Amino acid sequence: MTNYFLGVDVGSVSTNVVAMDVQKHLCAKVYLRTGGRPLEALIDGVHAIQKTLGPNSRIAGAGATGSGRLLAGCVLGADVVKNEITAHAVASLETDPSVRTVLEIGGQDSKIIFLNQGTVVDFAMNTVCAAGTGSFLDRQAARLNIPIEKMGSCALRSQQPVRIAGRCAVFAESDMIHKQQMGHPLPDIVRGLCEAIVRNYLNNLAKGKKIEPTVVFQGGVAANAGIVEEFKRQLGCDIVVPRYYDVMGAFGASLLAHGIAEQTSSHTTSFVGFDQLNRDYSARSVECDDCANACEVIELRANKTLVSCWGDRCGKWSAILARGEEPQLFQETLLNKTIEAPDPPQVLP
Amino acid sequence: MTEPQPQPHASPLVTFPHMGTSYIPIKVLLESLGLTCIVPPINTPRTLEKSLIQAPEFMCYPFKLILGNLIYGLENGAQTIIFGGSQGPCRQEYYNDVLQSILKDMGYTFSYVTLNLSQLWSRHNYTAVRQAWGVHLGHILKSLALTVDTLFSVDSLSLSARRKRCRTSNKTAVETILHTLTDHVMQAHGHAAITHLVRQAHRHIRALPEEKSPEDILRVAIVGEIFVTSDAFSNLDIERKLGHMGVDVTTYMGPASWVREHLIKALNPFQKTGKAQELSREYWNVDDIGGHGVQTVGNSVLSSRRGYDGIIHLYPLTCMPEIAAQSAFSAIQNRYGVPIMTLVVDEMTGEAGYNTRLEAFVDMIRMRKSRNVNILNVDIPGYKRKQWARNSQKS
Numbered sequence: 001m002t003n004y005f006l007g008v009d010v011g012s013v014s015t016n017v018v019a020m021d022v023q024k025h026l027c028a029k030v031y032l033r034t035g036g037r038p039l040e041a042l043i044d045g046v047h048a049i050q051k052t053l054g055p056n057s058r059i060a061g062a063g064a065t066g067s068g069r070l071l072a073g074c075v076l077g078a079d080v081v082k083n084e085i086t087a088h089a090v091a092s093l094e095t096d097p098s099v100r101t102v103l104e105i106g107g108q109d110s111k112i113i114f115l116n117q118g119t120v121v122d123f124a125m126n127t128v129c130a131a132g133t134g135s136f137l138d139r140q141a142a143r144l145n146i147p148i149e150k151m152g153s154c155a156l157r158s159q160q161p162v163r164i165a166g167r168c169a170v171f172a173e174s175d176m177i178h179k180q181q182m183g184h185p186l187p188d189i190v191r192g193l194c195e196a197i198v199r200n201y202l203n204n205l206a207k208g209k210k211i212e213p214t215v216v217f218q219g220g221v222a223a224n225a226g227i228v229e230e231f232k233r234q235l236g237c238d239i240v241v242p243r244y245y246d247v248m249g250a251f252g253a254s255l256l257a258h259g260i261a262e263q264t265s266s267h268t269t270s271f272v273g274f275d276q277l278n279r280d281y282s283a284r285s286v287e288c289d290d291c292a293n294a295c296e297v298i299e300l301r302a303n304k305t306l307v308s309c310w311g312d313r314c315g316k317w318s319a320i321l322a323r324g325e326e327p328q329l330f331q332e333t334l335l336n337k338t339i340e341a342p343d344p345p346q347v348l349p
Numbered sequence: 350m351t352e353p354q355p356q357p358h359a360s361p362l363v364t365f366p367h368m369g370t371s372y373i374p375i376k377v378l379l380e381s382l383g384l385t386c387i388v389p390p391i392n393t394p395r396t397l398e399k400s401l402i403q404a405p406e407f408m409c410y411p412f413k414l415i416l417g418n419l420i421y422g423l424e425n426g427a428q429t430i431i432f433g434g435s436q437g438p439c440r441q442e443y444y445n446d447v448l449q450s451i452l453k454d455m456g457y458t459f460s461y462v463t464l465n466l467s468q469l470w471s472r473h474n475y476t477a478v479r480q481a482w483g484v485h486l487g488h489i490l491k492s493l494a495l496t497v498d499t500l501f502s503v504d505s506l507s508l509s510a511r512r513k514r515c516r517t518s519n520k521t522a523v524e525t526i527l528h529t530l531t532d533h534v535m536q537a538h539g540h541a542a543i544t545h546l547v548r549q550a551h552r553h554i555r556a557l558p559e560e561k562s563p564e565d566i567l568r569v570a571i572v573g574e575i576f577v578t579s580d581a582f583s584n585l586d587i588e589r590k591l592g593h594m595g596v597d598v599t600t601y602m603g604p605a606s607w608v609r610e611h612l613i614k615a616l617n618p619f620q621k622t623g624k625a626q627e628l629s630r631e632y633w634n635v636d637d638i639g640g641h642g643v644q645t646v647g648n649s650v651l652s653s654r655r656g657y658d659g660i661i662h663l664y665p666l667t668c669m670p671e672i673a674a675q676s677a678f679s680a681i682q683n684r685y686g687v688p689i690m691t692l693v694v695d696e697m698t699g700e701a702g703y704n705t706r707l708e709a710f711v712d713m714i715r716m717r718k719s720r721n722v723n724i725l726n727v728d729i730p731g732y733k734r735k736q737w738a739r740n741s742q743k744s
Contacts, residue, residue, distance in 0.1 A: 067701045067702065067705065068701075070701075082708075082712075083705045083708040083709040083712065084705060084709070085705070085709035085712070085713070086709060086712050086713075108702075109702065109705075117720075119716050119717060119720050120712070120713045120716060120717075121688070121713070121717060122682070122688055122713075123709060123710075123713060124690075125702075125705075125706055125709075207679055208679050209679060209682075291528045291531070291532060292390045292391045292393060292531065292532075293391070293393060293528070293582075294393040294394065294395060313524065313586055313589065314521060314524040314525060314528055315520045315521040315524055315593075316521050316524075316525065
């Protein structure tokens with residue numbers, strides 16, 4: 001029986017699952033498109049990993065990250081549910097302990113992480129606009145009819161990149177269309193887009209902060225050689241693209257799970273097991289009108305049994321399972337509003 | 350669109366917009382002036398349903414919420430709107446005019462009372478209130494005293510709530526007490542009843558046990574635009590989220606600090622400029638860049654010097670003064686070595702990205718604190734220094 005640690009990263013565009021052995025070597029990885037169905041992608045991914053690992057394997061811990069980490073954590077019974085920043089930082093420190101700056105461009109988020117002595121000391125994420133992230137590149141590749149994998153090599157063929165506005169996705173697209181109608185060759189436009197994305201990234205995220213080597217570039221967009229070249233040119237230093245650049249978030253999650261297992265010797269994982277993943281999941285949202293906040297409460301059920309619920313500002317629904325109440329009652333209580341507040345102050349004017 | 354139905358009522362029906370918990374003192378003010386008020390339900394996505402269609406597209410988020418509140422009030426029979434304007438080069442100056450013209454275009458009839466909030470003692474405020482409702486000066490002053498009393502009770506309640514959230518292990522208790530208070534205040538009337546409720550809630554919160562040890566508590570200051578820093582709905586409940594992550598939150602802006610500044614300190618004829626303004630001089634040589642831009646910079650410096658573990662900057666999308674203030678942050682970070690994160694809010698309910706940023710920020714400052722990493726080797730003579738900076742020098 002070999003022990004493995006499972007890491008999942010449920011992102012907006014891709015869902016990644018990895019399995020790592022006790023010596024922290026990555027043994028299996030799956031990169032799937034989320035396609036708007038995070039649960040299905042996650043379960044497919046974990047099953048694919050199970051197939052790769054073979055029957056003689058045991059999961060000793062599981063970690064979840066990404067924007068869908070809450071859902072993934074509930075379904076898997078993850079030991080640790082962490083944000084992407086920490087997961088990415090942990091993963092890049094594992095691959096290269098001397099790393100000082102992590103550039104990460106994912107589907108919907110782009111981030112920059114600054115490290116010093118193995119600690120995250122500062123980070124920035126894109127604020128209000130998704131210009132210059134993976135989904136924008138994806139869309140442009142589809143519009144230009146280039147497979148997304150070939151976008152980088154296309155950009156590298158450029159002789160004279162054109163100027164594209166990178167500040168806003170809408171402006172960038174209209175710039176690109178204008179340039180294409182003027183007759184500029186495709187590689188020049190694609191290279192111009194790469195240039196604009198890097199310019200916007202450095203302006204929007206780095207904001208004059210000092211980028212020190214070693215600089216690591218990870219996330220799905222690191223597959224694009226045009227962007228890597230642009231980073232090298234604009235930063236004037238070498239960029240390291242790690243071997244598993246596309247699943248670094250998931251790798252980080254498995255490392256975090258490993259860390260938890262190491263901390264306590266008598267650790268037993270809360271991972272539900274591969275068979276349990278075939279349960280019939282259903283999630284639905286109910287607008288609670290117990291108070292004026294009108295929260296959208298989400299409940300997740302597996303085989304009709306309540307697994308978790310979240311989304312409430314007061315915390316009384318999320319606390320139901322923790323308080324050990326009969327989960328089957330949840331549906332009735334939420335609909336009939338009969339749950340008593342835990343500690344109601346007895347006040348009357 | 351429904352025409353407001355004039356209802357037979359002894360006193361005129363007044364409505365006003367929300368800003369965090371400010372509805373409690375405003376309710377006391379209007380009721381002690383002898384008016385009946387229609388308090389819109391606290392801000393929820395429903396507030397925005399009608400106002401988003403009517404408001405100018407790139408108008409600030411607070412404006413859209415305020416408009417939604419006023420539409421609710423007018424639809425429920427209010428005849429008068431009371432709203433405060435202030436001076437300064439920021440869009441807020443135009444709120445009154447734009448609100449009135451939008452509501453008139455929507456077909457409502459109403460009278461509109463504007464108070465000058467920058468100069469609360471101005472004669473304009475007195476005449477506005479007297480002309481609208483015929484109340485005499487003594488009555489106004491008495492109501493004002495009751496309002497200020499309520500305001501400070503509410504303020505100390507929220508201080509206790511912030512303190513307790515990060516120290517108690519019962520995550521729902523503080524929220525339940527505050528939500529119950531909201532429900533009860535909406536039904537109660539008058540200063541005595543309302544302050545009784547507020548103080549009762551305060552006692553309940555103080556009675557909660559504090560289980561967590563002080564070393565585990567992180568201190569984070571929230572700076573930025575006054576509306577979004579004090580309104581829980583528009584900042585996606587940042588105080589609660591941080592509190593449950595074990596963070597003791599400090600906010601500088603809010604109705605209480607406004608009243609302290611513009612009502613109480615304004616009585617002092619030798620009044621000096623505020624501490625925040627003074628400290629912001631380190632980074633720019635202006636008195637005012639509109640809104641609370643100067644205070645944002647000053648408060649960030651103040652928090653850095655007081656040794657906070659981190660600073661979170663909040664502003665509504667397109668808020669010009671805060672965008673200007675943001676430019677000072679990299680200099681502040683380099684000098685004091687305190688992490689500052691900016692979050693921009695606008696109409697959104699998808700909290701995943703927002704929560705990720707908050708969680709990552711708290712993770713980071715916790716890691717920095719526990720590993721005693723002295724990142725910048727900054728030395729600020731004469732000021733309280735960061736604990737980790739001191740510790741790392743010892744070792």
